[in-house]
Amino acid sequence: MKNLIVILTGAALLNLYSCNQPNEQKQEDRPNIIFIMSDDHAYQAISAYGHQFNHTPNIDRIAQEGALFSRATVTNSICAPSRAVVLTGKHSFVNGKVDNVQPFDWDQESFPKLLQANGYATAMIGKIHLDGLPQGFDYSMVLPGQGHYYNPDFLINGERTRIEGYVTDITTEHALKWLKEDRDPDKPFLLMYHQKAPHRNWQPAPEYLTLFDDTTFTPPPTYLDAESGYAGRGTAAKTQEMEIDGHAQWGHDFKMVVDPKGDSTGFSRELARFNKEQLEQWKAAYDPKNEAFKQAYGKGDESTFGDAKRREIGVWKYNRYIKDYLRTIQSVDDGVGEVLDYLEKNGLADNTIVVYTSDQGFYLGEHGWFDKRFMYEQSFRTPLLVKYPREIQPGTVIDHLVQNLDFAPTFLDYAGVPVPEDMQGASFRQLLNGESNEWRDAVYYTYYEYPSVHMVKRHYGVATDRYKLMHFYYDIDEWELYDLETDPEELRNVYDDPSYSEVREMMHERLDEMREKYGDSDENNQKFLDAYMKVYDNR
Incomplete structure (x- = not known):
């Protein structure tokens, strides 16, 4: 009888010890997480959302094999604050990163830190747009600030290094290198794989410089909103400075070294970063298109042209903008395909959560605009696609109002790590696996x-x-x-x-x-x- 009591007591203590461990799931059961975030990728520019701007077959694979969120939103539609919300699971006014000016406090709690402390191998590769050395990662390779499209500098664990090539391809290459060679294979992993594209000023990769040259895109129905003075809306819409035909620049945005009036635009300074081969490819693609524009519309001050001609130029500007924007996305989609293929070929797809999202939405000519910032729909909404074969049925569509505030608690939930009480988001795992349809009915924005x-x-x-x-x-x-x-x-x-x-x-x-x-x-x-x-x- 004494021996039985000793055995039962030992078993009870062992069970108590196990229950008090930070990870209740077995190590091999905990999913890997690949969190793919692009910068300024509008949901309208993902073919899975049905807008037919472009074709993104690899990003679409995530929706086909998992879930697509139709009303994913952000709490603050601007780059650095959005990323701070993702990391901390807290609104901007709580985590302190309310704009691109205020510093971000890396010492505060974040979901990568918690995963790292609970047995995950962690890496951050690409764009984060938050000053300081990223915390919570075994390995970090990030762009300083906005970074460059061609021959970018990276901060590799804090050390600055220039790498020749195209930024999207480099980011993908090094994300795959970490997955293949550098991570601890005995641990579940978190990879934050973040692309610069399609952030302004939309410089495409060499192989996509002429993509869409044979296409003329029709601007959205609201493209000429400015002509009505934004009737029906208030001062904010009327006084913004983000109109494609009005605020975008001949050099920085439209890629002209000399503007139609014959003045230097300063774009040659950006081209100075290119190597000889890159520059030759760029000039071969853009010089004929720029010359054709000048031949068609002549030189001079647009304000002196008639309405019809000004509108034609406005449509040309829209096409130059949207084509470059979509060209940069094509490289992003290629990279997603490479990562998905790697997971499948190496038996990792079943137990890996793959998320594709953007730090916010973006205007693709709606209201005549580019950029974001407003709580109006195209800026407020963001793409969100998630696959995890163990729990998510292929082709799932979720219409609930989730926010970037919810990523941190969702990842912690999947990893079996307790969610800190001061995180303000909520795990949407039960929406993904169909266990519950209960969710918030309103979201807050600043x-x-x-x-x-x-x-x-x-x-x-x-x-x-x-x-x-x-x-x-x-x-x-x-x-x-x-x-x-x-x-x-x-x-x-x-x-x-x-x-x-x-x-x-x-x-x-x-x-x-x-x-x-x-x-x-x-x-x-x-x-x-x-x-x-x-x-x-x-x-």
Whole structure:
């Protein structure tokens, strides 16, 4: 009897010890995670979303073999703050990275740190756009700042090195090298594989310099919004500086060394980074196209042209923009295919979560715009595709309002690592595996970087499946309310429409709830404004 008691006591202690370990899942059961993030990749430019701009067969594979989210959103539509939210699972006003100016505190908790501490091999390769040495990674190879498309510099574990070639291909090559050669094969792994493309100024790879040359894209129906003075909307839409035909630059954006008036654009400074072969390929592709434009439209000041000619030039600008943008995506898609092929050939596909997303959405000519920043739909929404054969049925479509806030708790959930209580997101694992359809019915958004490039005014807001309420503040005090069911293009602000009075009241209540839930306030707005203006005034 004594021996039986000793055996049972030992078994109980062993069980208690196991339950108190940070990872309740067995090491071999924990999934690998490959988190692929591009910069400024609009959901409209992924063929799985059905917009028919381009064909992205490899990114589409993730949706075909897993899930596509139709209403994935961000909490702050600008590069560095979005990435900080992804890492920390906290809103910008909590993690402190509210704009591209404020520093990011790498010492705070993040999901890569937690995975690393709980037995994962971890690497960050590509663009992160956060100053300082990345923490939570066994290996990091990141672009300093925005990085360059051609012959980029990388910070490899903090040491700066220039690598000849095209940035998207280099990022993919080194991500695969880490997977094949450098990671600890006895550990599950987290690879954050982050592409610079398709960020401005959209310099395509040599093999895609002439892709779409035989195609003329029709601008979206709202491309000429500026001609109406953005009727139906407020000051913020009217005073932005992100119009393709108006704010984009002949050199930086349209790739002309000399503009139509005969003036130098400064683009030659960017071409100075190219090697001889790259420059020859570039000039062979762009010089004839630029010359054809000048022959067709002549030289001179556009403002002196008639309306019809100006509109034709506006369509040319749109095509130069959208073609270069889509060309850079083609290289991203190629890289995704290489990574997916590696997983399949090496027996890793079944137990690897693959996520494809962007740090925010982007305007592809809607309202005449490029860039992001606004809470309007094309900027607010982001692509999100996830595959994990062990749990996700192929062809799953999820319409719930998930946010980049939710990545950290989702990855920790899959890894069997407890989610810190101060993380503000929620795991969407049960949406993916079909165990539950319960989810939040509203999301919260903030944007702080003004006055700045593109001049999008500071605002915050709340969105539900149907409605969106935004407050633009600081140098204006304006509210905008949109009904996405009747007005999906967000052309008519119904805030002052008497027929929407009940909706307006309901959305104000939801906004107050969101701000209280997440801990935001007007005091926060003032604090971050003061910090920003100190830098802005001394720039």
